Amino acid sequence: MTVSAGYYLALAGLMFTIGVVGVLIRRNAIVIFMFIELMLNAVNLAFVTFSRMHGNVDGQVLVFFVLVVAAAEVVVGLAIIALISRHRETDNVDDIHLLSR
């Protein structure tokens, strides 16, 4: 049985939207981080779908790139968040607005 590509893309779009909304409304840095991951995976899903649709592997190759980037991002990002929460005893992103100074 085949599920048409449209469903996959709709799911990917839904996940991405949830991710965007989540990033915008949540304040906890780790939760925001998870929403970002969700967006990345939504994109991955879209890539895989297109790859299947067009019958070539370009999309799947890109997925690997995204995965690697995501992994790197987690490493660096989590380290930063951990350091910040250790220093300022908060993981609320609104408390951290050094950039405005």
Next chain:
Amino acid sequence: MSDVPFLDITIFVPLAGALLLAFIPTQRSTWIRYGALAVSLIAFVTSLGVLLNFETSNAGFQLGSTASWIPQWGISYATGVDGISLWMVMLTTFLMPLGILASWSIEKRLKPYFIFLLALETGMLGVFSSLDLFLFYVFWEATLVPMYLLIGMWGYERRIYAAMKFFLFTLVGSLLMLAAILYVYFSVQNPTFNYQTLLAQVHFDAGVQRWLFLAFFASFAVKVPLVPLHTWLPDAHTEAPTAGSVMLAGVLLKMGVYGLIRFAIPLFPNAAREFVPWIMALAIIGIVYGAVVAIMQRDLKRLVAYSSVAHLGFVVLGVFVGSIQGMSGGILQMVNHGLSTGALFMLVGALYDRRHTRRIADFGGLAKSVPILSGVFLFVALSSLGLPGLNGFVGEFLVLLGTFLSYRWWVIPAAFGIVLAAIYLLWAYQRVFQGEPDLEANRTLPDLRVREMIMLAPLVALIVFIGVYPKPFLDRIEPAAQRVVTVLNQGRPTPELQSSAETQP
């Protein structure tokens, strides 16, 4: 010619030393000090190898090496010195150990301080010996960062402001130059940054040349600095730590003039020729204006800084008058200015170490408490005001003679600069060293220490030596200078002294 690549070793010894210095534990301040001194001395010794192997009568580039670096983009590592850059390299390696000795009193963050100083040396040496525009630009910018940090971290009260100003001024200038370098790069058949290849191949029409010259000129004129682009200099000089001022005045300013001689004139000779009157006017304005402003300065370091503006005016004047006397004199004057002004900054630094002030009004009567310091100060001031028999006069006279040969009347305001120099230096000397020491603090100062004497003695010796016997310097400068003069004078005979026979009736 020797097979040892002395020049390349000299360039990278300081950088390597800086890296080694990083491994010395921070608490070992004595090791760090002596380590830095040793590194700079090694660089000086290897540079002596350059000097000794230099062929006097050869006008071309010598003792360098070429290696491809990024061949796809026509970037190579190409170095070499001629009679002009030779003395700039020597000046750099000579001043650095003295600058390090002058930094002995630094306590705060010693290690990075000396690392930056040594990194700066590699940058400066690279600027003077690069024969590849890309390499040149890399070194050029590489001097900016250590200097910025030296001023910004170890400077005095307004150091951040001064460092920022220094950085922005030079950066804006050098970005224009970068654009011009890229234009030049793409203008030849097989894009290359190699200086000598470019020199042989580039041909621009007048309009393009004019813009390219101006772009290079902007960068170099800021560095020199020519009036009205000079205002970063007093701030940077005043706020920089002693060694920073010494290097800034002694070497970094010369990079501007050197760039004009090495790149702006030979690459765009027609445009250079065209702008000569304007540049000369700026130079002469600089001579007079710098001196006039120096007269009324209240801060000793600012006074010396403005005197640099006047002196560099002489240098630029000599370089652009288009006669061999002017060019040679201008180049020699670069060395002279490095020695005299370097020594003056060291002495002002020594005064600051003792009194923690640079305000002229805070001093007075010091000749009584620190006779040796005051004697050396007067001596250096005399060299700076061009007393015949000392180095300053040799350069200034040749510049004036060169000016006179090409542009008679211009010599009058330029020569008046020497009267003004006497006024500001002697007045400052009088206010600082003569009179009765009224303030208690001025009465009980320690005179020059052994370390300070060791650091000033070579300067004093060279000031006399060049004043009396400049021949070894002039002989090496002349062939290279002649080449640039010929390029600058395209289609116009080089003004020369009439030989005695011609004037006979």
Next chain:
Amino acid sequence: MIPGPDFLGLAGTIILTTLSTAVFLLFFGSRLNRWSTLAQRIPGWVGWLAAISVGRAFFEAIVLLVRLLERPEEHRSIAVHAFDWLSVGGFKVGFDFLIDPLSVTMVLVITGVGLLIHIYSIGYMKGDPRFSRFFAYLNLFTASMLLLVLADNLLLLYVGWEAVGLCSFLLIGFWFEKPSASNAAKKAFIVNRIGDFAFLLGILLIAGTVGNLTLGQVNAQAGAMAAGTATTICLLLFAGATGKSAQIPLYIWLPDAMEGPTPVSALIHAATMVTAGVYMVARMSPLFEASGGIALTVVGYIGALTALWAALMAAAEYDIKRVLAYSTISQLGYMFLAHGVGGYSAGMFHLVTHAFFKALMFLGAGAVMHGLGGETDMREMGGLRKVMPITGWTFMMGWLAICGVIPFAGFFSKDAILATAWAQGEYVLWAIGIATAFLTAFYMSRLYFRVFEGRVKVPEGVHAHDVPWTMAVALIPLAGLALVGGFLNLPGSLTLEHFLEPVVGESTVPHGLTPWLLAGGALLVAALGIAVAGSLYLSRSGNVRRRTLVHRLGPVAVAARNKFYVDEIYGYGIVLPAKRAAAFAADVFDPKVIDGAVTGIGRLVGRTSEAIRGMQSGYVRSYAATFLIGVVIITSVLLARVGT
């Protein structure tokens, strides 16, 4: 010319002996006193060492003179080359020395008078905390002056020229604690620099015209120069001389220079340095002659006017050293007057005799100050010849010499100048000269009578004493020279004039009865000057007469006493406006206008960013929202494009 190695050796030794002593004393003079017990045991060894080095130079100078006299007259000009100095392109200048009658004369004067003044200084400067530095400077000066007169090219001459100016600066400001001394030193150097500026331009013009700076070549090609060029060169060189030799308009530094120790005034500001300009003009005489009349007329008239002007000020001055300073200016004016009428040998002759008697009088004034605890006001003195016989009698020799009383030195040299002026038909110059001679006799007699004759008067609380032997040793030979110095030019086999002739040429002298009449006239004028002074300062009713005279002269006397307000005119007319302009440039123009323009650009950028900055809240999520909005907009635009 056959340059022999012995001449280079001699010239080199003469300069290097004094120079090396100077350097040695500068570095080790006071230090050896601390380190070595031997040095401590010989008080004043520094002074003796310095004196010996000058004595050595004097001895070599005599050898030089003898060697020169051995040669036939036309071979008495020897140029020797030590080493190359500046050589770039076609321009070459070396350390070259010229030994000829003119330079040897100067060397003898410098080392001879210098030697006596060195010995004098050992007594005079005794106990000064900077004793050894004084002698170091004095030797440095001697070396520089010798370099000046021995130089064979103008650039090397210029080295000596500025170096003596430096030594003058150092020695005027020797007691730098006194603001007046340090001001005077600075003034001297800067005023000299203004003259040197012109001198340097002259050198450049010569280099550009002749292509060479060697004295011989410049003079040889003077005839080939365009008249205008030659005149310009001469005027520029002479402008330099007005600085160094204190002539109008640059004489103002010399009276102030009296702040220096008195031996310095004697050596530098009377006998040698200030005569450098006179020497230089004589040295360049072929050039001045070739330039056509204008330059020489200027030289003559500036000299004559300076002579008169300074004599007027001398007559109204009360400070003993300043009187002598004005007198020096006046006598230097005489020498230039001589040059202006082509009497170069007469000018040089006066230079030599003046060196004797003026050095003598300065040393005498120093002895007075030494004996009276530093007092310089003539009104506080009187009858000192009785208290200080050696000083008094020797000073009398100097006084008679400068007044031009026969047979003292000044009579012959002054007469030679006036006679030349007359013979050249320059009657105006002659008249100014004779008027000055009257004034000279008057003011010098005024000084002499006030200080040494009449009732004994010393400042309160001072025990006046005569000079120690080291000072007397210098005074007595100089007094002798003031007495017999004039015989140098007495007709005979070897007169100074004849000796100098190969260098400066023959001078015109009157013939027949005229010289005798002129000499008689000069003597008469001198006698008149002395008599007038005597009636005002020696006789009992002199006080009253003086008062009526000053009253009659009215504003002239007031003006003369105030140095004709020249210092004030320069101060308010030139120095103050220049200072204001410099202050404007330093405090307003540079920081506000030039730097203001640059920082203005920076501020503009700053303001703009300030405005934009409001959008930066610092909340990461607001950035994310902005980001999203941007993405949406861009995507929709792109889609819209694709759609169409």
